[in-house]
Amino acid sequence: MYLLEAKEIYKSFGDNQVLKGVDLFVEEGQVVSIIGPSGSGKSTLLRCMTQLETADSGEISICGQAMTKNQNGKAVYSDKAQLRQIMLDVGLVFQNFQLFPHWSVLRNLTDAQMRVLGRSKEEAEAIARELLAKMKLSEKENAYPCQLSGGQQQRVAIARALAMSPKILFFDEPTSALDPELIGEVLEIIRELAKQDMTMVIVTHEMTFAREISDKVMFLEQGNVLAFDTPEAIFSGTENARIQSFLSLLKK
Template identity: 50%
Template sequence: MNSETCKVSVTSLAKSFDKQQVLRDVNLQVQTGEVIVILGPSGSGKTTLLRSLNFLEQPDSGEIQVCGHRIKVNRGKAPSRDDKLEITRLRQKTAMVFQSFNLFPHMTALENVIEGLVSVRRIPKVQAAERGKALLSQVGLLEKADSYPAKLSGGQKQRVAIARGLAMDPEVIFFDEPTSALDPELRDEVLIVMRDLASAGMTMIVVTHELRFAREVADRVIFMEGGIVVANEKPEVFFSEISNPRIQKFLCRY
């Protein structure tokens, strides 16, 4: 599914909103095919880090590399023309799945999935629809192809959103708390799709509070607090051997 060279690298990343520093000298390496789960309390910088990786948030300083595309950020300096081109290329290698689905309400499930193929990739609609139906089948929703978002459950909407991301053939998928807006009984259907993607070798960076998913699927668990990476360990080490009281307090809450 992924190319052999699609890695993610973050070096000395920093980000502030007004006078509040949200990310402080964050460093992270993600290998091709790895599943990284990012945990941490609210306000720890998890989502800001994720959004910075594809420049939905503009970092203040540091360096980001995704699939060979490198952007070095200098505080107070606008991105150069070359940087903007690299950001565009970087985004073409990635997909983002949001907490709130972000589906177009006036489009059917199939139309949502193929919108990028038709409007961005300029693929003929008939050909795009074939791809879209295959992806809806992959996430277990082919029978909902002609349904509008208002007629879908939260779990179904999120699975459509995942199919939409997959339609663009990303090499890395970022998940921003994909199950937090769902009732407990709907979470598993989304997590099953994510497990299948992980098993197929998709590189994934997942912000979540789903500890079972982190234990069973993640290759590494990152714990953030106060804008810094406090722990970066394999699940068996993170859940069994770390004595950090802040991490233990977090785990007890979930």
């Protein structure tokens, strides 16, 4: 079963056509990485999948629920209730963590559980504490984000997303804002999630990681999908000169 089905996604900002008919299908339990040069549309694609941007045309479904359908070449969005319902299945982790700075770690993890899912304080805190233990951050529940390292903040952000029991998780360069020595601890958490068959779509520049963790890798360039294939095919088998040159530049 596909948890994410996106067909023929187009998106422009003014004259700048950023997505030029992108297809993305993700099966339950799959990890899909999206790679490609800066400005190729990776974040825009992720933002269209997660309702932070509206696609101009194309069809998107998440967990079998239609977010948009095409009508006369335009994306027509489902009603607000349906869009809200879809977002309950979606988790998002950004490059810059986006924790609430004036809230403790625990409150960052419990607020949306209570407000959006209607969980009791006790239940929300129990779930939050279990996740913090998994992130090896139990002793930090009363800390404020500014008292944590970047790697710890990102682990809190991942725990916050997981606390909402999403069916699919999207990451936009989850380690790009981190000092090199903190990247590993965040990748380790994502690796663990992959082992537990969490369905994930990950925009990343960590090529070794993408190769190791992904079931499929998408290479995006200037809004076009140049390849959507197994990591082996992309990283060692590709005959596409553009992809080869991108990968060889990274190795230098």
